[in-house]
Amino acid sequence: MKIYVTENYQAMSRKAANIVAAQVILTPTSVLGLSTGSTPVGLYKQLITWYEKGDLDFSQVCTVNLDEYVGLAPDHDQSYHYFMQKHFFGHVNIAPENTYVPDGLVSDPNTACRRYNQIIRDLGGIDIQVLGIGHNGHIGFNEPGESFELETHVVNLSERTIDANARFFASRDEVPRQAVTMGIKSIMQARQILMVVSGGDKADTVKAAFTGPVTPQVPASILQMHSNVILVGDKAALSQL
Numbered sequence: 001m002k003i004y005v006t007e008n009y010q011a012m013s014r015k016a017a018n019i020v021a022a023q024v025i026l027t028p029t030s031v032l033g034l035s036t037g038s039t040p041v042g043l044y045k046q047l048i049t050w051y052e053k054g055d056l057d058f059s060q061v062c063t064v065n066l067d068e069y070v071g072l073a074p075d076h077d078q079s080y081h082y083f084m085q086k087h088f089f090g091h092v093n094i095a096p097e098n099t100y101v102p103d104g105l106v107s108d109p110n111t112a113c114r115r116y117n118q119i120i121r122d123l124g125g126i127d128i129q130v131l132g133i134g135h136n137g138h139i140g141f142n143e144p145g146e147s148f149e150l151e152t153h154v155v156n157l158s159e160r161t162i163d164a165n166a167r168f169f170a171s172r173d174e175v176p177r178q179a180v181t182m183g184i185k186s187i188m189q190a191r192q193i194l195m196v197v198s199g200g201d202k203a204d205t206v207k208a209a210f211t212g213p214v215t216p217q218v219p220a221s222i223l224q225m226h227s228n229v230i231l232v233g234d235k236a237a238l239s240q241l
């Protein structure tokens, strides 16, 4: 595992963007696994800046996102479809038909999950998976206690995650209670993992994930078993390592 400690959020974003940019430059047909949450926003911003300068070309890139809330339409301003459009897809030359985000609206989520697994396989797997981390150690929406063996599936969100995400909604009641997420197995099959983390409030979580026991109680701890992980964090987030 490679660890990069940066001074602050901006430097973290730039370092992580360098790693994604290198992937795209070296392999223009890359499959990028993408993530939402506030942490990767700076990374996307930096990639957009380099794209606007003419240094990056996403025309042959495919993307697969980690997760989506169940019940939110793509145009809902808190859906992850909307997030990706707002923070990344809408600003670069990625072909819309090459971007995949789980469908949170389908009547049969299990069929949708199977279809999503097949999409990832048909793309040849993920070259680099960008990950954030939740305060309870979740990755994607794989909450503590979830099996490491699952691919894309429907999850019930924990109370802690609902609390954490309530800030984006008008009220806590409006936060969806379920999500579709790539499972730990899907994430572990990515050829490279890039985790971004920022802020002292995540320091204990990062410590548990990377120095504690590998346990479903801390979903991110499974990353200790992946052979190609890059952790990029600011010094506050990595202070307990």
Ligand code: GLP
Residues within 6 Å of the ligand: 035, 036, 037, 038, 039, 040, 066, 067, 131, 132, 133, 134, 135, 138, 139, 140, 141, 161
């Ligand atoms: C959500 C997302 C995760 C993300 C997490 C942390 O629950 N499903 O993919 O890593 O939030 O978000 P933030 O970066 O805003 O702390």
